[in-house]
Amino acid sequence: MAVQEFSTVQAVQLATRNHGMPLEALRYPITPVGLHYLLIHFDIPAVDAVSWRLTIGGDVERPLSLSLDDLRGRDATELSSTMECAGNGRAGLDPMPASQPWVLEAVGNARWRGVPLRMLLDEAGLTERAVEILFTGLDRGIDGGAEQSYQRSLPLNEATRDDVLLAYEMNGAPLLPQHGSPLRLVVPGWYGMTNVKWLTAITAVDRPFDGYQQEQAYRFRLDADDEGVALTRMLPRALMVPPGIPEFLTRERIAEPGEHLLEGRAWSGQAPVAQVEVSDDGGETWQRAELAHDAGERWAWRSWTYRWSAIPGRHTLCCRTTDEAGNGQPLEPEWNVGGYANNSVQRIPVTVSSG
Numbered sequence: 001m002a003v004q005e006f007s008t009v010q011a012v013q014l015a016t017r018n019h020g021m022p023l024e025a026l027r028y029p030i031t032p033v034g035l036h037y038l039l040i041h042f043d044i045p046a047v048d049a050v051s052w053r054l055t056i057g058g059d060v061e062r063p064l065s066l067s068l069d070d071l072r073g074r075d076a077t078e079l080s081s082t083m084e085c086a087g088n089g090r091a092g093l094d095p096m097p098a099s100q101p102w103v104l105e106a107v108g109n110a111r112w113r114g115v116p117l118r119m120l121l122d123e124a125g126l127t128e129r130a131v132e133i134l135f136t137g138l139d140r141g142i143d144g145g146a147e148q149s150y151q152r153s154l155p156l157n158e159a160t161r162d163d164v165l166l167a168y169e170m171n172g173a174p175l176l177p178q179h180g181s182p183l184r185l186v187v188p189g190w191y192g193m194t195n196v197k198w199l200t201a202i203t204a205v206d207r208p209f210d211g212y213q214q215e216q217a218y219r220f221r222l223d224a225d226d227e228g229v230a231l232t233r234m235l236p237r238a239l240m241v242p243p244g245i246p247e248f249l250t251r252e253r254i255a256e257p258g259e260h261l262l263e264g265r266a267w268s269g270q271a272p273v274a275q276v277e278v279s280d281d282g283g284e285t286w287q288r289a290e291l292a293h294d295a296g297e298r299w300a301w302r303s304w305t306y307r308w309s310a311i312p313g314r315h316t317l318c319c320r321t322t323d324e325a326g327n328g329q330p331l332e333p334e335w336n337v338g339g340y341a342n343n344s345v346q347r348i349p350v351t352v353s354s355g
């Protein structure tokens with residue numbers, strides 16, 4: 001995992017397979033599917049949706065094997081949920097940990113439709129022995145030196161929440177191959193890795209799952225010897241649509257003097273968003289932004305706006321959010337081995353022309 005073993009071409013190879021959401025797409029309340037970010041550790045598996053079955057087994061009274069039509073025949077729930085990769089912000093760490101080189105674009109807000117997981121767990125009947133639910137995807141590969149299927153687990157109290165879905169639709173259409181067709185897990189509020197795609201098996205297990213993606217990856221470790229803590233819910237973050245126009249190669253912003261309506265979105269998996277603030281001097285002074293009245297969907301990002309009077313010169317625009325539990329965003333990131341959970345404030349240098 002040494003930084004020097006990860007070449008520029010390897011970083012570009014990951015970045016082109018796993019695209020981000022261009023930040024101007026923050027303007028859409030629901031991210032169009034093609035603009036939603038993607039993170040695929042291995043290959044997109046070939047799945048025949050007709051012969052595909054989901055098995056529900058392990059420590060259950062009545063194991064189930066369900067086709068897509070069986071699932072579509074159950075009562076459905078639909079909800080909007082913001083999903084963010086735990087590695088979002090990794091490229092802001094120095095040195096950058098060897099992995100998908102996200103700057104800030106590993107996020108999207110989609111409308112998911114599917115069957116509440118809880119309904120199927122009730123049908124199958126968990127036994128007394130069950131302590132966690134394990135989710136297995138059809139994709140296989142090698143990570144951390146070990147061959148594996150992509151697998152993650154959830155403790156029972158999270159797995160049985162009403163809003164945890166087995167989703168077969170994204171934004172009103174069947175899931176696309178890259179987003180987990182025909183069925184994926186959606187766990188609102190948790191970082192992206194929790195939302196297992198290409199589901200093939202759901203297994204009630206009698207001890208905490210210790211697979212690679214649970215116990216090795218996705219832990220916040222300060223150094224290689226640090227046992228660290230497991231990543232779970234998304235930390236708060238606000239992002240803005242970069243104002244003005246970009247220079248092609250550097251993507252540096254040029255804006256006209258005068259009033260600009262800055263707009264963006266904010267979310268937190270810990271508690272509802274309480275406020276958003278904007279700075280145009282690199283974070284020295286902060287002003288309150290206006291939050292839209294769109295708090296109805298708990299797990300969807302909140303829209304915010306701010307009227308910025310741009311005067312000629314160089315400025316660094318920043319935004320940050322605080323949630324109702326008092327969690328905020330630091331000005332500087334904390335380096336960690338995996339490059340996770342860097343929710344330090346977004347900084348956008350803008351040159352305002354003299355008109």
Ligand SMILES: Nc1nc2c(c(=O)[nH]1)N[C@H]1C(S)=C(S)[C@@H](COP(=O)(O)O)O[C@H]1N2
Nearest residue numbers: 037038039041085137150192193195196197
């Ligand atoms: N089976 C499987 N599920 C997976 C992954 C994967 O590689 N394989 N990647 C996870 C990670 S790290 C993220 S951030 C989200 C990304 O979901 P998306 O590509 O639909 O945006 O899927 C998660 N589910």
Ligand SMILES: [Mo]
Nearest residue numbers: 085086192193
């Ligand atoms: Mo991720």
